[in-house]
Amino acid sequence: MELLFDNIRRYVSLTEEDQNIISSYWTIKQLNRGEHLLSAGSVCRYDAFVLEGSLKGYIIDAATGKEEIVLLAVADWWAADLDSFHNQHASSLNISAITPATVALITRAAFNELLEKLPKLEKYFRLILQSHATALLRRIYYRNAHDARSRYKTFLQQYPSLQAQIPQYLIASYLGISAEMLSKIRAQKDL
């Protein structure tokens, strides 16, 4: 849980007392490799903060059956279908563990209660959503304006640690590249 406190403290200050309150609203869960946190068709019951390991969020294409990676999450990142979580309707997203993982989970009811008890967390969640939205807009820009090789290079620079934690073919899908193409890009010497 220290990881979560540190994350929050980057945006708002926390007293010892605050930390105890926060702790009480969360559950720690271990996920096996491949285990699902969210399955398409069901409501997203938890907002998850990753403590260890890596998760993927993906959508199965109705026509082709292919999985499209829309999000990747490692330690210190959030993973959830926010829309489904907050509005309690069926999600079209799957979230599962790529490697064995440890996550801190909070339900929507607990989330709302926690925000009432500690209103300063409104600001924290507003600020992380803001940087999240900024990151998503940058992803869109790179997807539209740059070729596959350049997108991969930028990805490596921006998230150097992910390369070791996430299989290549998932990174390819996340970047909107075929697994074969990414392999060929990596084979180029002048990367």
Next chain:
Amino acid sequence: MELLFDNIRRYVSLTEEDQNIISSYWTIKQLNRGEHLLSAGSVCRYDAFVLEGSLKGYIIDAATGKEEIVLLAVADWWAADLDSFHNQHASSLNISAITPATVALITRAAFNELLEKLPKLEKYFRLILQSHATALLRRIYYRNAHDARSRYKTFLQQYPSLQAQIPQYLIASYLGISAEMLSKIRAQKDL
């Protein structure tokens, strides 16, 4: 300003008094066609809420000089580089008026003051950022998983009103399609 109040009231309740406070923090501005609200290289001074007309947010590619549309905004939408606005560093984004437009502007200093005065707005901004992030993630998914024709069809369904307000070649860029391709897609009878 009624448009902004209505927008806020979709998420939190507002008293007459609240509305007066809010009003005092905003400035109304008219933009001519083509006029810039933000230019790449400068800090984003305002968070803008569009009252009338339409705006585009774009990045000029350093190599090719081509403009890539990353956001479109019409009445009832927000337009800003949030990262630059809140962290006060140079933006790489341009925002300008596609048509003559009316916008409500707030500076960062005023924004922070307003939130201190009316903490309930923390929740409002958290919630709109949340739906914004959801919309951005959906854009990424469609961009990666669907061909140009299908992306355009989905765009028309999701934002039927934009077709009349935004030139086709800007919609094309927004969707990651060349202007020529979109024209050919539209020429297909069975759209």
Next chain:
DNA sequence: TAAAAAAATTGAACTGGTTCAAGAAATGAT
């Protein structure tokens, strides 16, 4: 309302990236 500018169309040549297929390498489970 005429001239100028902006936006949309169409066709032809081209290309970045996909798909398919088959094998090699790495990793996980028992």
Next chain:
DNA sequence: ATCATTTCTTGAACCAGTTCAATTTTTTTA
């Protein structure tokens, strides 16, 4: 340790969408 599964690689054929170029249509401005 060994077998099974997952991940990565490589090549060949193909194609969705781009680029370039020229023209028409629509919109804006004076």
